[in-house]
Amino acid sequence: VLLGGVPGVLPGKVTVLGGGVVGLHAARMAAGLGADVTIIDRSIPRLRQLDDIFGGRVHTRYSTVEALEEECFSADIVVGAVLIPGAAAPKLVSREMLSGMKKGSVLVDVAIDQGGCFETSHATTHADPTYEVDGVVHYCVANMPGAVPVTSAQALNNATLHYGLQLADKGLKALVDDHHLRNGLNVHKGKITNRAVAEALGYELVEPKAVLAA
Known part of the structure; x- marks a missing residue:
């Protein structure tokens, strides 16, 4: 899927879980490529701030189970950018949810250094960065900035x-x-x-x- 699409073809859909520093920059990169981007977060003040930053170029949604499922099931790429300082990352995408996702869609777990925010995540390396579970590609490289x-x-x-x-x-x-x-x-x-x-x-x-x- 070409994230920016082409005339007559819809752009790819990117869902970003977490609106912090990592989520902001992931959304900025995806939006810059022309993707249809949604950021999910549970902080209303942060969602307001993100709306102001992007000026309507991305969508924002309050985090609920229903919102997570809807956005993940329709996404081509899901970026897990949820971090609780000092604690293990919450598992926001369960193994069961993979069956509802598009075949060939991609999970990018930026929280892998904190245990990952997808139930099926395990750390990978730059030399062997991806693996597949139920038709969904996982990218879970520890120390991604090392690239x-x-x-x-x-x-x-x-x-x-x-x-x-x-x-x-x-x-x-x-x-x-x-x-x-x-x-x-x-x-x-x-x-x-x-x-x-x-x-x-x-x-x-x-x-x-x-x-x-x-």
Whole structure:
């Protein structure tokens, strides 16, 4: 399917699950190719923001079971871009739903590093990126930015160098002084300090301030 279509032929349909940073850029790329794009999210304020950003060039829908099924069943490509920081990604597309999808349609699971948001997802590599389940192609490459290593490395450095320098200069005191760094702490002295990680793994949560002060 040519995503942009041709005169007299409808464009391909792309459904993006999640309207965060990844979902926004996936929708922007698909819309730029001329596809018929729908973004599904459960945040009404975010859906309003996305409507403003795209100016009507993409559709937005509130996330319900009915909406997920309708959009996935009619899509040529479904991009899973749902992320819960520190926790496993929710399984939004079940194995049973694959039977209602188009044969040859594609699932792209950007959340695979967090366990994936499709029930049939398992991590693949750039060397062997796809596999098929019930006629639906799965692309579940872990570390997708690795396909463009120079750009992704520079972008990561730009985003993290400031924090790395703080840690190098102050050590653990940097976490006490900077709540952004402290919010990124997952484990310290054998204690789980991130709520989402604790809930996902079934461990007791210890507040970061408490364990850092011990």
